[in-house]
Amino acid sequence: QVQGTIFPAPNFNPVMDAQLLGGALQGISCEKDVLIDILTQRCNSQRLMIAEAYRDMYGRDLITDLKENLSHHFKEVMVGLMYPPASYDAHELWHALKGADTEEKCLIDILASRSNTEIFQMKEAYLMQYNNDLQQDINSETSGHFRDTLMNLAQGTRLEGYADPSTAAQDAMILWEACQQKTGEHKNMLQMILCNKSYQQLWMVFQEFQNISGQDIVDAINECYDGYFQELLVAIVLCVRDKPSYFAYRLYDAIHDFGFHNKTVIRILIARSEIDLMNIRQRYKERYGKSLFHDIKHFASGHYESALLAICAGDAEDY
Secondary structure, three states, rough: OOOOOOOOOOOOOHHHHHHHHHHHHHHHOOOOOHHHHHHHOOHHHHHHHHHHHHHHOOOOOHHHHHHHHHHHHHHHHHHOOOOOOOHHHHHHHHHHHHHHOOHHHHHHHHHHHOOOOHHHHHHHHHHHOOOOOOOHHHHHOOHHHHHHHHHHHHHHOOOOOOOHHHHHHHHHHHHHHHHHHHHHHHHHHHHHHHHHOOOHHHHHHHHHHHHOOOOOOOHHHHHHOOHHHHHHHHHHHHHHHHHHHHHHHHHHHHHOOOOHHHHHHHHHHHHHHOOOOHHHHHHHHHOOOOHHHHHHHOOHHHHHHHHHHHHHOOOOOHO
């Protein structure tokens, strides 16, 4: 059973929450604990209702007030929680594409893991928020086979729920040849299969690949390709197999290999909080021996730490 860590709050009263937030933000010193208590303990649709009540009450925009009163990573968490999921994805993609340097790993995390519906909504949000076309921006800010694969994913044309056992071996053979030959044409075939076949179909294809080559598809891709193209292909395979495991691996990577890559940690916790963050926590603990709660506590501090831990919703025994 897939589950998140944030649920709709019972006995929810948006007017009262808006009032409490107003008090916390308008005071002489910003009461950050109040912000954490409210915004991390309401689901996204409730937060949007609070923002509406806040506007009615104060004639001000809650996101603007959060931005003005908070700073650094704590601000990023609190503001991030206020976006609807599709808008948050769009916001992250925009900054990944338009920042000083293109953040390829952010593009990979989002586009390799979202469903057709999520991709469609994210493209709409992107157009509304930035008056730009997501696919055009990917086209102009990335290059090579990495770009082609992202463009394919951004079309959101993956078959869903359909599987045809009779073609699985054939697809596996094409993938195996693509790992042997490595020509442009083979790379195209490789990404076409990985971006357009259903998850159910790809499960069978990966099994057949193992039978044909005696090798796991991830190992084969890692051996044959490099750079962001290789990272993207592996991300797609890992998401097909088990999304929570993929995100657990990405969090571990962000926390340990990059001395706590804040942007990645914040993005994954917020984006998965109502989807599968509970499962991600379980996979993290199983795979790495320490809980996500423990590792966040070890690397973050202050209100930033409290906010992340509240979203993570770990228990004391987790530590």
